Amino acid sequence: MREITYIEAVREAQAEALAADHRAFIMGQEIGEYGGVFRATQGLAERFGVHRVRDMPIAEQSMLGAGVGAAVMGMRPIVEVMFMDFIACGMDAIVNHAAKMRYMSGDQLRVPMVIRTQGGSGTHHGSQHSQTLESWFLHVPGLAVVMPSVPHDVKGLFQTSVALDHPVLFIEHRALYRTKGKVSDPVAPIPLGKGVIRRSGDDVTVAAIGKSVRQALTSARQLEEEGVSVEVIDLRTLVPMDVELVLRSLSRTHRLVVAHEAVERGGWAGELISRVVAEGFDELDAPPLRAGSKAFPIPFARELESAMIADERLITRRIQECLGMLEYSG
Amino acid sequence: MREITYIEAVREAQAEALAADHRAFIMGQEIGEYGGVFRATQGLAERFGVHRVRDMPIAEQSMLGAGVGAAVMGMRPIVEVMFMDFIACGMDAIVNHAAKMRYMSGDQLRVPMVIRTQGGSGTHHGSQHSQTLESWFLHVPGLAVVMPSVPHDVKGLFQTSVALDHPVLFIEHRALYRTKGKVSDPVAPIPLGKGVIRRSGDDVTVAAIGKSVRQALTSARQLEEEGVSVEVIDLRTLVPMDVELVLRSLSRTHRLVVAHEAVERGGWAGELISRVVAEGFDELDAPPLRAGSKAFPIPFARELESAMIADERLITRRIQECLGMLEYSG
Amino acid sequence: MSDGHGPLPAPSAADAGDSGCVASPARFGGLSESRLLEIFRLMYTIRRFEVEMERTHLDGEIYGPFHSSMGQEAVSVGVCAALRSDDVVTSTHRGHGHAIAKGAELGPICAELWGRSTGYCGGKGGSMHIVSTEHGFVGQSPIIGGSGLLATGAALAFDLTRQSRVAVAFMGDGAVGQGVFHESLNLAAIWRLPVVFVVENNGFAHSFRAAQMQLNSQVASRAEGYGIPGAVVDGIDVFAVYAATRAAVERAREGGGPTLLEAKCYRWRGHNLGDAEHLYRPREEVEKARRDDPLDRFRSAISDRISFPTLATVEAEVESQIAQAVRFADQSAPPDPQSALEGSF
Amino acid sequence: MSDGHGPLPAPSAADAGDSGCVASPARFGGLSESRLLEIFRLMYTIRRFEVEMERTHLDGEIYGPFHSSMGQEAVSVGVCAALRSDDVVTSTHRGHGHAIAKGAELGPICAELWGRSTGYCGGKGGSMHIVSTEHGFVGQSPIIGGSGLLATGAALAFDLTRQSRVAVAFMGDGAVGQGVFHESLNLAAIWRLPVVFVVENNGFAHSFRAAQMQLNSQVASRAEGYGIPGAVVDGIDVFAVYAATRAAVERAREGGGPTLLEAKCYRWRGHNLGDAEHLYRPREEVEKARRDDPLDRFRSAISDRISFPTLATVEAEVESQIAQAVRFADQSAPPDPQSALEGSF
């Protein structure tokens, strides 16, 4: 199988979408001849023309709002929001329009729009360019939320997202762009709402998504040396969320840690834990714990960022706490 | 003691704030001579002048953004967002600016701004005028989130909010405006992060906020007839959240239901349940359950709205499920 | 930018506003008698429909917010008369007139207002969210400014698929201060999209007069900043609205890009039912404004071409259609609660 | 609106742009020799500081995004020279020059860029979030358009408290298409707030030229739509910038409301370090633009008033101040990780 980087997968996925469906087109800033600030659309303008790979002025509301209007008329817009933080600038188009129009209209209108964005810490962009905000959108009925962790899933989930007759928030992590993974040719579409077990284990289950999956795997490898067997689940999509897979895993491990880079307070781990507790209480030998970032804006300096961002160290610690090897540190 | 309506309390609280602190002023749409679409500022423009009770054009970004800029310069803006749904139009000012500037600047800048808004269902305003979105803001470090359920708390919490050197989201529920409650004269400031027990009971604890507190009390009264003793906690503020009070209550009841009108999926109940499970697992005799709205946009028609909105019927059912009187219905 | 000005017929509110203007054929924009009757039928329908709906609301048969189109009939009808049936319209919280003018049926509109299963949206939408894709009425956005973005996006779809369709956004004067107004016009301008932004300047944004919201309250003049044509039109005069819209729509269809039209009119009713109007406008002002009635203007304009009895017949038909629509809603079942739990993700 | 036009000295980029313009005393805006030297010192400091920071970034001593102010020194300095120390400035992602021009110290700026404990924000802010309240440098917003809102709000505070202070928002040409640009100007206009919006039109919004973003790329002409004065100034000529800003600031201070200034300049460096410049602009264009250097313009303009040796002394002082600043940052401790967990709610 071919090995490609995550960003190459994003590029191929978009190229395939544009090639496969004439209704698909891309809108965003610096995505045309420039090829995207992270190279996600490199070569696409040349190949598909600037009318289908459209550079936008710096105006997130119109980018997202025009996407909604075009989708309603039968197009399949792929809108790139350069940094996830900027979604706050176009929130109304997503929340009040994209997510609601199909329902409000009694199914007359459809909004098959994919909103691609990337977020997260690690490049020292500071508080307004490093957030991880997917949790907001679990709380917005009408949206699917997708967060692939490997190139293969990027390609498989993107196909499903573009084909879906509902708006999709497709979230990438900057720090994953250079990571590599094997892809089949072609990659088959991956249904939304199906997680995968990335590593099986018996002692504890870690449910994670995106970059946190890789960190959980690192923790798992480290803990293996201490004789701890960790099962790592990659949820892949948050809406829908594969709670069943987690419950099945718990029926063997009976212990759960939920890991995400997003701030722990109000983060989506609370959703999964609430579902698991409500539906699998008796399976639990210990309280499910969260490994999320501390409730502070993301600071610029290295030393500060790593003091509040959830990483493999925190995941490892939570696993040990969940197993009673350490005292719970809140 | 005097009995006043909730909306009268909102009006008095704002009047007292403007009278007490010359740095305080109000911005919003239709709030001046018109007195606010819900009469929250009636008479204030006449009393304090239109420069301190400022009518705004329909432009949420500038309303909230100018509030941030004024707060940074030492003012105490009180910004009214007419419907909570419109916060999506000014999200960037709140999330990327108000909440972060104090931290980012190394404590050089302060944003003592109170964002007053109201949300919720029941008046058949439809999908774009009925949302309950406080859960988003738990996930935004830097903001306090306040949701009073009675006139007394409106007055007590508003004083604390205006005095706080951090931005505060002060959330009201339209359906509470005409409800009445006793107030002392004057009402003492109420610290943020202190919940209250509205009704004590032994069998199960219901933690709620805002309008849901009243509904929980209704459920409690109904269930009393069936011999069920329900303790009802009014959290009053979500950030900070009085988890200790809930844990203390659980040490007696050992059962928890968390109730909010917000959509259950991704809602703040998940935060409370995660904290409770992590810190009080051994106290729990049954899985904590959530009573939140189903994950759909809010439809217009009565029959439809009541099919998805969380209300006393759902709270009652969840209590019964938590007590094992009924099968959990998800 | 002078090239920012297209050759639009732009009768200023001032010169066309005085008197029920004379009926020179030209003023009919070359409309046939049947088209003229259709225009009258629609204007009369909107007027009477709003009266009826307001009544049923006060009787408690409708609930929820209600924003009346009364007094703005000539804008809705004049604009939509210049459109093809496959052109699309986006609207605001005040959209009943727009829906009717674009051809949506009274029964399902009424049923939607009443929250019945037979409403266009099965009761999920209500007064502020009527949609009839079949008639190209593709969405109201009561989020002020939202209609502009939706129409811009629709126009983008037409442009991308090389369809010669046009999108029209109805907006209120209150939308002009919104960031999305700016972003919509700018985007439509640089991409030369086939969209017409129709700002219905009905004198008020709730209790506000445009001049309180902008120093430069000449809405149409904003077009210049975007390098697109702008024009003011007398919104009481359906022919003026029709002519201006036609020119804009033709330009859009031929790839000439967007136009900003400002239709000056007056909001006859309070902002919504229950609005405390008296707090911000004197009854006399309203009465004076109502004396310049778009329906009367039409009647006197075409008096020498269409006889009064002919109009009376149309009026009678409309009355029974409205009565029918109300019966339709009244006899329709409320929506099945279960349907609230379908159709989202 | 003619009344929308104030009596601003508005040398168009065209007429002032050609040649290092002659040094008629008037062109110095009546600035004393010491003020002139101060202006030179600041421009030279910005230039050299950016060179040094870029070097330390490439050496890996700085990390994170870096947006150079090089080539735009005359705008930063010309604007801030027209301000009082208690006036405030808000800025963008490209803010080093603004901070220096407003008087912030090199040591703490450098330390902030390096993420050290002694930085203005203790390392929490970084290059895009420098703040020095003590110098009235009250916030950068790398969220395009954000600086306009912050300054409008600051001006509102001044207006409410009847202080005669003025707020200045530096913005990029890329901000003009943002909804917040529209909303800020409109709000400042209707409330006649003491704010000056300075759009640094440096030719590019990352890879984009203004003309690709707006049909009407005459940024200053947008002022009309808001009923406020607008003016274009040659952003390479510090005296032109100073004069235009002074007029705008005076008007603002006297209650005359906001002004929109467009300062035409050129972004010498890539959008940020690592930008693939070659994809959108030819090296020759950059070289040609760089030949019109704001520092050279200044030198030739004042050549008959200030001797070359005097300037050389200033340059030498600046060099050592920058070396000192780098040493300061270099010798400063990294922030205490614990401090990341303080100061929020």
Ligand SMILES: Cc1ncc(C[n+]2csc(CCOP(=O)(O)OP(=O)(O)O)c2C)c(N)n1
């Ligand atoms: C984003 C947003 N802010 C505020 C409101 C509240 N609101 C509803 S209608 C209205 C006035 C609109 O005036 P205008 O645009 O002139 O339309 P008209 O009512 O005159 O038809 C306002 C402020 C809203 N619906 N959306």
Ligand SMILES: Cc1ncc(C[n+]2csc(CCOP(=O)(O)OP(=O)(O)O)c2C)c(N)n1
């Ligand atoms: C809301 C928002 N959208 C997009 C970006 C990404 N971005 C950063 S700088 C920039 C270009 C800004 O150009 P301009 O305003 O002219 O400022 P300049 O870089 O020329 O100083 C863009 C698009 C951003 N920071 N904020």
Ligand SMILES: [Mg+2]
């Ligand atoms: Mg209006």
Ligand SMILES: [Mg+2]
């Ligand atoms: Mg620029």
